[in-house]
Amino acid sequence: MGTDTKSDAKTTVSVIASVLRHDLPASLVVFLVAVPLSLGIAVASGAPLAAGLIAGVVGAVVAGSLGGSAVQVSGPAAGLALVVAELVSRYGWRATCMITLLAGALQVVLGVFRVARAALAASPAVVHGMLAGVGVAIALSQLHVVLGGSPQASAVENLSQLPRQIADNHGPAVLTGLLTIAVLAAWTRLPQRLRVVPAPLAALLTAAATAWVLDWDVTRVDLSASLGEWSAPLWPQGDWHGIVAAVVLVALLAGVESLLCSVATDKLHDGPRANLDRELTAQGAANVVSGALGGLPVAGVIVRSTTNVRAGARSRWSTILHGLWILLFAVGLGWTIAFIPMESLAALLVFTGVQMVNVGHLRNLRGHGEVPVYLVTLAGVVLLGLAEGVLFGLGLAALLALRRLAWVRVSARPEPCGRRWHVLIDGSLTFLGVPRLTAELRAIPAGAAVDLDLNIDFMDNAAFEALHAWRQEHERGGGTVSIDEIHDEWYAMAASGAHMFPAKTPPRAPDRWWLPWSHRRRRHSTGSVPVAALPGQAPQSGAGLPAGALTGLPVVTPSGLPAGTLTDPAAETGAVPDLLAGAREFHHRTAPLIRPVLHGMARRQQPSHLFITCADSRIVPNLITASGPGDLFTVRNIGNLVPRRGALPSDDSVTAAIEYATHELGVRTITVCGHSGCGAMAALLGGGEGTRELPSLGRWLRHGNHSLARFIATDGDGGGGDDGGSGHRDGNGGPLDRLCRLNVIQQLENLRTHPRVDRLVRTGRLELVGLYFDIAAARVHVLDRPPAALAPR
Structure with a gap:
């Protein structure tokens, strides 16, 4: 050549x-x-x-x-x-x-x-x-x-x-x-x-x-x-x-x-x-x-x-x-x-x-x-x-690095009720931290019920021996110790005799952070090891919040100025305890892990997707797409509807989000995500019977009439079959689920009625995607659009 x-x-x-x-x-x-x-x-x-x-x-x-x-x-x-x-x-x-x-x-x-x-x-x-x-x-x-x-x-x-x-x-x-x-x-x-x-x-x-x-x-x-x-x-x-x-x-x-x-x-x-x-x-x-x-x-x-x-x-x-x-x-x-x-x-x-x-x-x-x-x-x-x-x-830098690697924070304080103690251990638990650890633990009175949170990334043998010896002595004196390991299970592995790796492990997200509040870990009043109610089991009674669970949560004035910390749940009139406890858990467990990521994007967002989905509380976009902060620009409404251009009654909220996402943010994908058992689609199938006392909802659901018409036409000519025309078969062939799927396809067509979206799609700079979330099966499906859906109707 x-x-x-x-x-x-x-x-x-x-x-x-x-x-x-x-x-x-x-x-x-x-x-x-x-x-x-x-x-x-x-x-x-x-x-x-x-x-x-x-x-x-x-x-x-x-x-x-x-x-x-x-x-x-x-x-x-x-x-x-x-x-x-x-x-x-x-x-x-x-x-x-x-x-x-x-x-x-x-x-x-x-x-x-x-x-x-x-x-x-x-x-x-x-x-x-x-x-x-x-x-x-x-x-x-x-x-x-x-x-x-x-x-x-x-x-x-x-x-x-x-x-x-x-x-x-x-x-x-x-x-x-x-x-x-x-x-x-x-x-x-x-x-x-x-x-x-x-x-x-x-x-x-x-x-x-x-x-x-x-x-x-x-x-x-x-x-x-x-x-x-x-x-x-x-x-x-x-x-x-x-x-x-x-x-x-x-x-x-x-x-x-x-x-x-x-x-x-x-x-x-x-x-x-x-x-x-x-x-x-x-x-x-x-x-x-x-x-x-x-x-x-x-x-x-x-x-x-x-x-x-x-x-x-x-x-x-x-x-x-x-x-x-x-x-x-x-x-x-x-x-x-x-x-x-x-x-x-x-x-x-x-x-x-x-x-x-x-x-x-x-x-x-x-x-x-x-x-x-x-x-x-x-x-x-x-x-x-x-x-x-x-x-x-170099010598001082090495000493400071050693100090940081061996840093540990130990705090032991009684709960407001006075009957329980809460102990928090953060950092690397090595022999250097044993004096501080034992000093704090000795302050806990004999016979007390102790909730011990271990948020550590390393534990050596000396630290384990000190902690384990104190626990045995405390329980022999009539007390109880409930250990919750937020980071890796260093204590549990050491107690079982498993091999302990000398290196630190990378941080991971708190255990089961995705569970609903009703299924979260709750501490028994007896002070035993906390357990989680699994799906299908009856959750434990009560709010699940011990006294003082909200202590330390930052409080700000309506203008955004700091106003101290919340020390008593009763001080927040009308507040939902679960919500505030969740915010406290975020500050304690998740915020330290995600803070570096959020700090880097604090001044600017660069999402790649506009994600339009239903307001249904069971749909968590970041959970079902395994995405994080900055990935999805999200719009939520009842029925994941996209009003067609010029449709009545007019609604600018969805259109404004579409304009901003495509013009200012430059998203590459617009996704419409529907789900099984959608209440909005059920109302459409029922002819609006359930919305007579909800006039605003009835007017909003008019934007779903094209989906209903598509469903009637598809169901009448037998084109729906078991997959609702979506090209997907999963055994859920009921009328409601077929309408839920067809509604997603219709909303993708509604998007094409907006000139800027249609122009970007035609030039290949924007892609429209339809998703369907089967709640019962916890599965996300990609919906195939039929040929009729390739151009706006």
């Missing part, structure tokens, strides 16, 4: 056109951002200026061409500046290059063994805290350079010496740095059309031009000298334990930052998702090359990646091209860097360091209780060092 050369040529032309239209302009924008940041990070790292540009070129070309992310930009990262600075001071620059090379080789090995996903297990609070701590440390050290001084050995010394540094008179050099910071801060507030030039480049150009025009005495840098002094990496001298630790630290920090950047970048575009293992391998290859050429460690960087996506990049060509622009700049225009004051580069780093402390991360972490991890990591990085801060953060 020959190849389609025309198709290949067309694809190649399309790719080239996309690169020229989208990736080329984006690469120029990223290039203008990358050059100042690469130079500044080299300054903060104590490395030659050329090292920053080398890392920028290698990260762009090597990691960009081999990486697993199409739009991520790699280069020297501010998050590694502290580590590199410490390595340079301890081993020297050439040895630091060898450490970078070895770290890259380790990353390649990790990528080959596909361990990239494991890096995502690092707590985001630790990562954000680490970056914030690095930002604070960089800002403190470079602020001394802005003020005309020199960075101190540690962040604590930088902070303690800052007042003296500020008090000294520094002359024009200080004005250069302050002018740079002012331009950076003001640039984001300018109109979009004036921000074509990136803020870092605009700030450096402004400061350099001002210093040159006013002839300020500032510190200049010389890139040509560092470019001409290249030498091969040197093996580090010293304790090999420290060297290995340095290699591992650089590899892990650069790898984790790159992978997290890939995940974050994926959220910014709609293109192909990143291959993390391939990305880690590419980062390793880039670090091998960068270390061999005398460059800084390479990592994926979020600032340049975000700039790349927002500039319109579509493929990896933008990343690669921006590296080539950096190379051309270093070779052909490197002499222009001599015009940039060192104080301006330091000011750029101060501004960048402050931006690394993202307050938005604190807001996100606060909802998960991880702010302490963030703050401990930040403080550890600033006060002790990068590795120490990260270890402290």
Whole structure:
């Protein structure tokens, strides 16, 4: 079979056109951002200026061409500046290059063994805290350079010496740095059309031009000298334990930052998702090359990646091209860097360091209780060092995770009647919760009847032994204990000697939540294990609600403002106890399971079905379709009727729902669901005898006359048979059930009298479905429409 050369040529032309239209302009924008940041990070790292540009070129070309992310930009990262600075001071620059090379080789090995996903297990609070701590440390050290001084050995010394540094008179050099910071801060507030030039480049150009025009005495840098002094990496001298630790630290920090950047970048575009293992391998290859050429460690960087996506990049060509622009700049225009004051580069780093402390991360972490991890990591990085801060953060994150996994809430309180006690145990019941458990249980007086609710997702042997021993002792003292396991049956399985799985099980819905109130579990007055009355059995007498069953139910005013909680059933005049008890059960059992789902759809509904069914109390749409919140846009009325367009008496409620569902919600299906034994259809068959005292109902049932006429015609010519013309036979061939089925078919035709519905059906954008629910058999049937039902009548 020959190849389609025309198709290949067309694809190649399309790719080239996309690169020229989208990736080329984006690469120029990223290039203008990358050059100042690469130079500044080299300054903060104590490395030659050329090292920053080398890392920028290698990260762009090597990691960009081999990486697993199409739009991520790699280069020297501010998050590694502290580590590199410490390595340079301890081993020297050439040895630091060898450490970078070895770290890259380790990353390649990790990528080959596909361990990239494991890096995502690092707590985001630790990562954000680490970056914030690095930002604070960089800002403190470079602020001394802005003020005309020199960075101190540690962040604590930088902070303690800052007042003296500020008090000294520094002359024009200080004005250069302050002018740079002012331009950076003001640039984001300018109109979009004036921000074509990136803020870092605009700030450096402004400061350099001002210093040159006013002839300020500032510190200049010389890139040509560092470019001409290249030498091969040197093996580090010293304790090999420290060297290995340095290699591992650089590899892990650069790898984790790159992978997290890939995940974050994926959220910014709609293109192909990143291959993390391939990305880690590419980062390793880039670090091998960068270390061999005398460059800084390479990592994926979020600032340049975000700039790349927002500039319109579509493929990896933008990343690669921006590296080539950096190379051309270093070779052909490197002499222009001599015009940039060192104080301006330091000011750029101060501004960048402050931006690394993202307050938005604190807001996100606060909802998960991880702010302490963030703050401990930040403080550890600033006060002790990068590795120490990260270890402290990871340790605290592990402790908090253990605390959450072992969290348990135990409450024991007497019921208002005073004769019974209610005990609730929530969470994970482990040996860590045994002291709290036994303390609460000891407060229950001997001989009391106890209702014990176990809402737990795990129980270890120590907890079971403590609970079981208390139960035996309490029952020997004349008391009773009724245990209701809301989640899995951990206690019952342990008591029977069954094998207990060590892992937690996923939550499941409360047992028999679908039963009517009259069949729900009721507690005997003797305090025995609760039982449920099965269908066909007589339910237990009484309302089935113990005193205090409504306690804790939220109460609001008619305006929606909270007004405390309901503490006494008698306080709610005219309220149905079963209804309020059901709401309390929802809050207690179902709400914690479904809250995350409802929270995600709180602002918008996107149902796929308009579901029209009868108001009959035995029909529960979500139950018979196994659907959940947000799936069905439901209309219920007597007889599941759909008034024909222009029919009298007019009714806008059903038509309004149809218009809203098809126009605003864009539903794909309209379902009409009838059911056996429908009272509305019985009234039609009876000629309206039962509706004489119900005039509104009689007028409404006129919308069912077409169904009745269809039934008479079908029954008269024998077309109904046993299936009522529906194509379904289930043994229910009585006149009423046949009319119930035919009524569904007729309502589907009535829907076609509405122009918008008919147009959507004809174009294939909407489907009409008929369902019939046999109540006695608990079966849902799909009704086949006969050929006559294909067009509106």
